Amino acid sequence: MTIHYPGGQRPVHKPVAAISTSHSSIYARRGMSLEAELNESNAYYLATKRAVVHKKPTPVQLVKVDYPKRSKAVIREAYFRRPSTTDYNGVYHGHYIDFDAKETRNKRSFPLKNFHQHQVLHMASCVQQGGICFAIIKFTTLDRAFLYPASQLFVWWQQERDGGRKSIPLTEIINDGYEIEYGLNPRLKYLDALDSFIHDHQL
Amino acid sequence: MTIHYPGGQRPVHKPVAAISTSHSSIYARRGMSLEAELNESNAYYLATKRAVVHKKPTPVQLVKVDYPKRSKAVIREAYFRRPSTTDYNGVYHGHYIDFDAKETRNKRSFPLKNFHQHQVLHMASCVQQGGICFAIIKFTTLDRAFLYPASQLFVWWQQERDGGRKSIPLTEIINDGYEIEYGLNPRLKYLDALDSFIHDHQL
Numbered sequence: 001m002t003i004h005y006p007g008g009q010r011p012v013h014k015p016v017a018a019i020s021t022s023h024s025s026i027y028a029r030r031g032m033s034l035e036a037e038l039n040e041s042n043a044y045y046l047a048t049k050r051a052v053v054h055k056k057p058t059p060v061q062l063v064k065v066d067y068p069k070r071s072k073a074v075i076r077e078a079y080f081r082r083p084s085t086t087d088y089n090g091v092y093h094g095h096y097i098d099f100d101a102k103e104t105r106n107k108r109s110f111p112l113k114n115f116h117q118h119q120v121l122h123m124a125s126c127v128q129q130g131g132i133c134f135a136i137i138k139f140t141t142l143d144r145a146f147l148y149p150a151s152q153l154f155v156w157w158q159q160e161r162d163g164g165r166k167s168i169p170l171t172e173i174i175n176d177g178y179e180i181e182y183g184l185n186p187r188l189k190y191l192d193a194l195d196s197f198i199h200d201h202q203l
Numbered sequence: 204m205t206i207h208y209p210g211g212q213r214p215v216h217k218p219v220a221a222i223s224t225s226h227s228s229i230y231a232r233r234g235m236s237l238e239a240e241l242n243e244s245n246a247y248y249l250a251t252k253r254a255v256v257h258k259k260p261t262p263v264q265l266v267k268v269d270y271p272k273r274s275k276a277v278i279r280e281a282y283f284r285r286p287s288t289t290d291y292n293g294v295y296h297g298h299y300i301d302f303d304a305k306e307t308r309n310k311r312s313f314p315l316k317n318f319h320q321h322q323v324l325h326m327a328s329c330v331q332q333g334g335i336c337f338a339i340i341k342f343t344t345l346d347r348a349f350l351y352p353a354s355q356l357f358v359w360w361q362q363e364r365d366g367g368r369k370s371i372p373l374t375e376i377i378n379d380g381y382e383i384e385y386g387l388n389p390r391l392k393y394l395d396a397l398d399s400f401i402h403d404h405q406l
Contacts, residue, residue: 096297125249129296130296
């Protein structure tokens with residue numbers, strides 16, 4: 001079952017069976033959503049004790065819940081709420097890490113409208129507390145993914161507010177970001193990219 | 204609206220209106236749930252840039268979602284899922300912090316059955332990554348709350364598994380924990396207790 005937000009922005013929880021596709025070929029990643037890739041990678045990192053990172057559940061506003069006798073509670077009316085934070089956070093080697101994952105079918109730039117004001121503000125608050133924040137940006141058509149530091153995102157975000165361009169060019173993402181390698185296990189080796197980032201910034 | 208988990212373990216999101224009670228007296232806290240007190244305190248800490256801590260949404264398994272024309276998506280059938288982590292995490296002064304909040308009406312000890320295996324395992328994984336984990340335990344009848352280090356909880360948890368007692372005596376919680384003062388803003392000054400813990404453990 002795949003259910004999308006109105007507007008199609010955000011894939012919602014899928015039953016585990018739906019995301020446990022075969023690992024037999026790295027080409028199997030084609031068609032796999034970035035969220036599914038990250039869920040698999042986080043499960044691998046957790047099992048191998050490299051990091052503890054979880055996707056936050058999508059918040060819902062409950063309106064009506066039934067409590068049938070001898071059976072579990074059933075939610076009968078509820079609505080999706082906009083999250084007040086990013087989707088992923090956790091702890092890695094003593095660091096608080098916090099990020100959002102975004103996909104685009106564009107080939108040359110990443111549209112800033114994929115980010116929401118509250119996500120950017122949340123990342124700014126976390127950075128101010130000493131957390132490490134970034135976006136994982138995937139160009140699905142190119143099959144390339146990048147770890148892009150929040151500090152760079154803030155610059156583009158502000159420029160756009162001031163009337164500047166509405167997207168980040170791929171060339172800039174290549175320049176300031178860290179390309180994430182694909183593999184078998186984990187599928188998306190984003191902690192390796194994060195290590196480079198931490199090393200470069202002496203965090 | 205107040206909705207409880209089957210088994211009555213965990214209060215679910217309440218509309219903001221339900222938790223924004225008057226601040227005119229600290230006695231107003233009586234009858235306020237620990238979750239509501241923490242939500243208010245976290246909002247205050249966020250606004251004053253002292254920490255970024257959020258409660259995670261309760262995960263639900265979606266089964267049926269309607270997409271009415273010209274209206275937002277309505278969840279028509281869904282079920283509560285057991286969370287795989289603790290309820291709260293965030294970043295404070297460069298530290299990853301992670302905790303669960305528990306209440307008891309007992310006066311002399313805190314029953315270990317209030318914790319679930321997955322929560323204890325999650326805290327152990329986070330501690331291993333250099334995070335700071337604890338429980339916030341409130342004795343509602345006594346109107347006293349404590350920050351209780353995960354490292355101590357692990358000891359009692361293991362003892363119980365080995366056939367030991369099924370609750371932590373209040374005297375031990377007073378001994379090894381850090382009492383949390385109540386105030387107007389924030390209502391529950393748990394970061395002050397955390398500062399003492401960080402100082403004592405040279406973190």
